[in-house]
Amino acid sequence: MTRTTGTGRASIVLRSPARAALPEVSLRIDLRFIVVxxxxxxxxxxxxxxxxxxxxYAIPLNDVLATLAGGGTPQSRLVVGEWRLPRAFLGIVxxxxxxxxxxxxxxxxxxxxxxxxxxGFSTGAYTGGLVxxxxxxxxxxQTAVGAIVGGLITAVLVYALxxxxxxxxxxxxxxxxxxxAALSSVNSWLVTRANLDDAMxxxxxxxxTLSGLGYEQLWPVLGLLCLVCPVLLGHAPALRQLxxxxxxxxxxxxxxxxxxxxxxxxxIVLVAIxxxxxxxxxxxxxxxxxxxxxxxxxxxxxxxxAAVTGGLLLLSSDLVAQRAFAPTQLPVGxxxxxxxxxxxxxxxxxxxxxx
Amino acid sequence: xxxxxxxxxxxxxxxxSVTTGSGTTASxxxxxxxxDLTIGYDKRVISEHLSVLIPxxxxxxxxxxxACGKSTLLRGLARLLRPRQGQVLLDGRSIAAFGGKELARExxxxxxxxxxxxxxTVFDLVARGRYPHQKLLTQxxxxxxxxxxxxxxxxxxxxxxxxxxxxxSGGQRQRVWVAMALAQETPxxxxxxxxxxxxIAHQIELxxxxxxxxxxxxxxxxxxxxxxxAARYATHLIAMxxxxxxxxxxxxxxxxEDLVDEVFGLRCRVIDDPVAGCPMVIPLGTASLP
Numbered sequence: 001m002t003r004t005t006g007t008g009r010a011s012i013v014l015r016s017p018a019r020a021a022l023p024e025v026s027l028r029i030d031l032r033f034i035v036v037x038x039x040x041x042x043x044x045x046x047x048x049x050x051x052x053x054x055x056x057y058a059i060p061l062n063d064v065l066a067t068l069a070g071g072g073t074p075q076s077r078l079v080v081g082e083w084r085l086p087r088a089f090l091g092i093v094x095x096x097x098x099x100x101x102x103x104x105x106x107x108x109x110x111x112x113x114x115x116x117x118x119x120g121f122s123t124g125a126y127t128g129g130l131v132x133x134x135x136x137x138x139x140x141x142q143t144a145v146g147a148i149v150g151g152l153i154t155a156v157l158v159y160a161l162x163x164x165x166x167x168x169x170x171x172x173x174x175x176x177x178x179x180x181a182a183l184s185s186v187n188s189w190l191v192t193r194a195n196l197d198d199a200m201x202x203x204x205x206x207x208x209t210l211s212g213l214g215y216e217q218l219w220p221v222l223g224l225l226c227l228v229c230p231v232l233l234g235h236a237p238a239l240r241q242l243x244x245x246x247x248x249x250x251x252x253x254x255x256x257x258x259x260x261x262x263x264x265x266x267x268i269v270l271v272a273i274x275x276x277x278x279x280x281x282x283x284x285x286x287x288x289x290x291x292x293x294x295x296x297x298x299x300x301x302x303x304x305x306a307a308v309t310g311g312l313l314l315l316s317s318d319l320v321a322q323r324a325f326a327p328t329q330l331p332v333g334x335x336x337x338x339x340x341x342x343x344x345x346x347x348x349x350x351x352x353x354x355x
Numbered sequence: 356x357x358x359x360x361x362x363x364x365x366x367x368x369x370x371x372s373v374t375t376g377s378g379t380t381a382s383x384x385x386x387x388x389x390x391d392l393t394i395g396y397d398k399r400v401i402s403e404h405l406s407v408l409i410p411x412x413x414x415x416x417x418x419x420x421x422a423c424g425k426s427t428l429l430r431g432l433a434r435l436l437r438p439r440q441g442q443v444l445l446d447g448r449s450i451a452a453f454g455g456k457e458l459a460r461e462x463x464x465x466x467x468x469x470x471x472x473x474x475x476t477v478f479d480l481v482a483r484g485r486y487p488h489q490k491l492l493t494q495x496x497x498x499x500x501x502x503x504x505x506x507x508x509x510x511x512x513x514x515x516x517x518x519x520x521x522x523x524s525g526g527q528r529q530r531v532w533v534a535m536a537l538a539q540e541t542p543x544x545x546x547x548x549x550x551x552x553x554x555i556a557h558q559i560e561l562x563x564x565x566x567x568x569x570x571x572x573x574x575x576x577x578x579x580x581x582x583x584x585a586a587r588y589a590t591h592l593i594a595m596x597x598x599x600x601x602x603x604x605x606x607x608x609x610x611x612e613d614l615v616d617e618v619f620g621l622r623c624r625v626i627d628d629p630v631a632g633c634p635m636v637i638p639l640g641t642a643s644l645p
Contacts, residue, residue, distance in 0.1 A: 008476030008517035247466035253459030299475035
């Protein structure tokens with residue numbers, strides 16, 4: 001292990017000793033990357049513990065810790081273990097999924113505005129969910145399936161409409177905004193035709209909420225993410241090369257269009273998982289990669305830090321959404337839209353000034 | 356043109372004999388060649404039935420008027436365009452059959468346009484040239500480190516290595532992109548209009564760098580606009596017009612008043628460059644001079 005200089009960024013180089021029986025390993029890890037990720041993880045753990053403790057039944061920290069260790073009082077085991085733990089965990093993993101998928105989209109479009117929200121997936125998922133709730137009076141599972149189908153159809157549509165000799169980032173965003181706008185009017189029309197109960201249910205689901213989620217959502221989500229995230233992390237070096245432009249990337253041995261399609265697909269799978277579990281939670285995918293990038297001061301939108309940031313963001317947003325107007329609980333989506341919306345305006349103004 | 360079997364790689368000094376458009380076979384070895392290549396974008400065919408070869412160890416420059424297909428040919432050689440017919444051969448094997456990274460370890464390209472991600476340092480950009488040599492677990496081997504350092508040294512960008520690419524001048528930035536292509540460590544390097552957008556001093560600086568790289572044994576293939584620069588720096592010229600190769604040979608053989616008129620439609624005098632001794636084109640202009 002050595003520290004390198006002259007690279008402009010402090011980094012650590014890890015290399016397996018030569019002639020070792022193990023496969024050769026060599027990595028260069030940015031120091032700031034380690035510090036930022038460790039800091040974000042520590043903050044996540046802190047917020048996690050707070051989220052488990054506070055609420056209508058306040059549980060002291062040592063009872064929370066005892067419960068996590070397998071002990072605790074019967075009351076704390078119920079409140080922390082059964083009610084709050086799965087929800088807080090879901091906040092972290094769903095936020096991580098959204099953050100990572102946002103990083104994929106922003107890397108592919110080379111644009112901080114690129115996110116599954118902007119290119120129409122979320123609106124399409126909402127349409128799918130609405131159709132199921134309003135026309136078939138669907139339960140949780142049916143709504144989730146409807147959302148995934150709606151989101152995928154929209155994504156395929158946007159991809160096809162934006163395709164011209166391969167996919168170019170900016171066209172993907174423009175087409176996505178157009179398709180989103182058309183779909184949101186469909187969504188509004190669907191809601192106006194619904195009866196009051198259905199409309200209420202659709203509105204709550206449609207803003208994205210972690211309320212009422214438990215272990216039966218946590219385990220499948222966790223299992224799927226354990227499959228998808230490593231695949232995407234394996235794409236990370238290729239995504240980095242793609243940021244140099246297609247010609248340079250291909251000259252360096254990358255199958256540009258194949259990598260793009262694959263990363264896009266897995267990115268959409270990540271949002272689909274999150275949407276199916278909690279409804280379309282807006283803006284985490286847009287904001288998390290950019291916050292991570294600023295914290296890292298790096299050139300690329302990195303997948304792992306974006307995921308960690310996303311987890312922290314959604315967990316914190318959900319905590320605030322639950323406690324800010326207690327006993328009234330807001331859907332977490334309302335929170336992320338408010339915070340994310342403000343950030344989005346700032347980003348647009350800033351991008352506008354740069355040109 | 357008759358197809359040649361690959362022979363053992365020969366040293367750079369092997370002279371390339373002239374081939375003309377009608378197609379006499381060259382006697383030199385050429386790892387990289389095209390065989391009856393037809394190439395274009397979408398439905399538009401740019402070049403048809405091209406059979407050119409890139410002599411090993413040469414500094415080959417492709418010249419010709421705008422839209423004659425010279426960049427298209429270069430993109431074909433780099434596998435950025437898929438042939439509609441015919442093939443590009445490296446060591447007698449179609450480059451379409453090479454793996455992505457496998458070809459990128461043999462043939463490098465400095466593209467016409469590249470994007471440097473915002474806020475990337477020179478070092479990190481040059482390091483990305485190592486991609487074809489890296490695997491999932493070997494992202495930064497001792498070889499990578501050595502190659503990047505060598506590329507920075509060769510392009511005199513070592514002292515820039517901690518700077519952000521966005522902050523550099525046009526000339527510096529182009530040198531950094533060259534460094535990235537060098538870090539790739541390919542025996543063959545393709546350069547697509549590398550001097551465009553640079554002032555004359557930086558153009559010469561870059562061309563001198565290419566000459567130096569060539570003298571170290573690399574095969575270079577460049578598309579250049581300036582015929583005089585091509586005549587001065589190339590060891591082998593390929594003249595193209597309307598998607599076809601008009602002539603191939605040394606600058607001395609090719610840069611003649613007749614050929615410049617034929618290829619560019621420009622009447623000119625050709626004199627000896629007083630500094631380098633190579634042929635030099637002096638346009639006559641449209642005014643009727645003798």
